[in-house]
Amino acid sequence: MALDPQGPALVEGPVEIVLDDGTVARSDxxxxxxxxxxxxxxxxWCDTSHRARGRNVSPPEDRNP
Structure with a gap:
């Protein structure tokens, strides 16, 4: 298993995870x-929600006036 402090835990599959309500999530x-x-x-499962959203990058300047 690999842990990224800014992201998900990467686990070699197949994987079964027992959720709090007792259901089992499976991935092959x-x-x-x-x-x-x-x-x-x-x-x-990770859906990349941990990634930064809405970058504050200004659009490139128009070089041809």
Whole structure:
């Protein structure tokens, strides 16, 4: 398992996770990203919600007036 402090836990699959309500989430993928930030809409799987949204990058200047 690999942990990224800014992202998900990467786990070699297949994976079964027992959720708080007792249901089991399963993935047969060879590598699974498990959400650790609790922002994912697809918990327990990571949906990249941990990534910064809405970058404050100004548009390039028009070089041809």
């Amino acid at each position: 993928r060879f590598m699974v990203a498990v959400c650790t930030c609790r922002r994912s809409r697809t918990c327990p």
